[in-house]
Amino acid sequence: MATIDDVAKHAGVSKGTVSSVFSKKRPISQAVTERVLSVARELGYYPNHVARSLAIKKTMIAGLKMPISKDGVMSQFEIQMINGVIRECSRHGYRVLLDTLPEHDDPRQFSSDPVDGVIMLNPRKNDARIERYSQMGIPLVLVGRPDPMDPTISYVDNDNKLMAYQVGNYLLQLGHRSVLFLNASADMTVSADRQSGLTEAFNEQGLSIPPENLVNFLRKLHVSVSDYGYHSLMNTYGKLNYTAVITDTDRVALGVLRAARELGIDVPGDLSVIALSNDATLAQEMSPKLTSVELSAEVLGTQAASILIQKMNDASIVKQHVVDAKLVYRETCRSLP
């Protein structure tokens, strides 16, 4: 490909001049501008982004660091989150680099990405990468809270414990005394948060939830998340004691409802169902319409990106933001007689 040097020579000017024509950072005479542009067109010249980035030490790219599960499928939550990130970055002229590469332990492999900042999904406990980014001087925003908490780290998150606590109270208020909780997989911090919130609500009423009613998703066990809901109900209904099911997502609830139809269980007459989920459209369209929690994943993404963009302009900025989850009452929960 043609370089800035080729254009400069053919147009009889210096590289600096060509550079200025494209960047408009200093004024170039009309005549020269036109000559340069026409030569550039002839030669098929386009400025080299990488060289430019090296010179100005900016790439106008935001990194999105997310683990990809073995089955390679993104959850609806992740998708909406990403959507929010993309939208906000795009509004500000940033591109998004998706980094789903499995992490190598050899630090030699850990090269800095060509990004001006990064958004990291699902940080782990004592996540070593956080310290690494700060060493590299790369602005970082987490989606999900740092563990342990750290006032110097920017993040956005839902309050999952509070949310589960509220869902628990809602069901208790309806008269339910025993639930089946089809939680996310055990290795996610959100699972622990939810379980603790739900348990707390029950404990406050002097009740407890037996361990066999607290189920975690296992990738090896289920082909899909709706399958998880379907088989969980099939295998436990009538055996375990519960009048309501709390599911990880609306997709899981989909499977629960299918199983209920097959077993002749009336929802919400015989069984209440509620999802700790986020895809409002789907919940609306189900029959009966699904009572669920709206996590606003897209808002999380937008907020994370917005904070990152601020940090990329002023590294000293720190923001921690909790996005409210709201319980949307639809048709799948009913009070016990």
Added chain:
Amino acid sequence: MATIDDVAKHAGVSKGTVSSVFSKKRPISQAVTERVLSVARELGYYPNHVARSLAIKKTMIAGLKMPISKDGVMSQFEIQMINGVIRECSRHGYRVLLDTLPEHDDPRQFSSDPVDGVIMLNPRKNDARIERYSQMGIPLVLVGRPDPMDPTISYVDNDNKLMAYQVGNYLLQLGHRSVLFLNASADMTVSADRQSGLTEAFNEQGLSIPPENLVNFLRKLHVSVSDYGYHSLMNTYGKLNYTAVITDTDRVALGVLRAARELGIDVPGDLSVIALSNDATLAQEMSPKLTSVELSAEVLGTQAASILIQKMNDASIVKQHVVDAKLVYRETCRSLP
């Protein structure tokens, strides 16, 4: 941040040696390797990706060029496609740069991205960008066929015309003589392809489809795609003449089914429904289970990425690949008495 120069000086070696320690491109003695690594750790040195890319003229990044609709929401098809691209790229050590930036007409704005190749979604008619990438010497793979056809351009696609033709024949075989077609928005080439395939099937039987039964999605008219299905049925049932509805996606079908429930229309007793869609999980979970076309969007993505990776190693490679769509018979279509 520390640079290779800092490490070299502190370790008392040359930059070339430090470089080799990290790249392992030439053997470095055990003793020196350890010294360099320890200094690097002390200084918090990580190789600069941008500088490295400039030197080796490779970024190990694949670009994914996709327009983002005004509402900023990706369709399920796009999501699955992206999923496929990510998975395949990730397998081969590539990262993915999402470029959703609106295109500028000023060629000065059109800087080359820091990518080794690009996958472009939904190419337009006589898309100028195709020529541009070839000028820049950047390997390109389209998702969707080039228009006009060009044997030198690599792409993957479904055969949408054939698919619609087959769906038409299936319904005709069941005895349906009039359909309502809730197509995608009119500006997509896939919409035209489908309409022509469906029309052809009807014409072969000496039948035609009245224009008012051929509907296109309008973003300004509907808040969501399921809303599109819902209102289309509500507004036309009993007014227009049809015994079957063909929908763009399963989401649209969701809305159609909801409207049918509210109107007391039995599916498939009174009305058949079929979706030209791709999210098999959802179709399975609906009640009744939705008859639909499986487009294998993820396979399209995987294939596109796979071809791109080949091209990035040998630019002369050209592959054109049509991914089969398959009609999955479930419960929402029935033959007329």
Added chain:
DNA sequence: CTGAAAGCGCTTACAG
């Protein structure tokens, strides 16, 4: 308004 030259942080023949 324009040019010459140093610099961004790496890699890689070429020598030894």
Added chain:
DNA sequence: CTGAAAGCGCTTACAG
């Protein structure tokens, strides 16, 4: 096994 130096393709003070 290691070093010195040129080069990747830009940008940007400094001068004029």
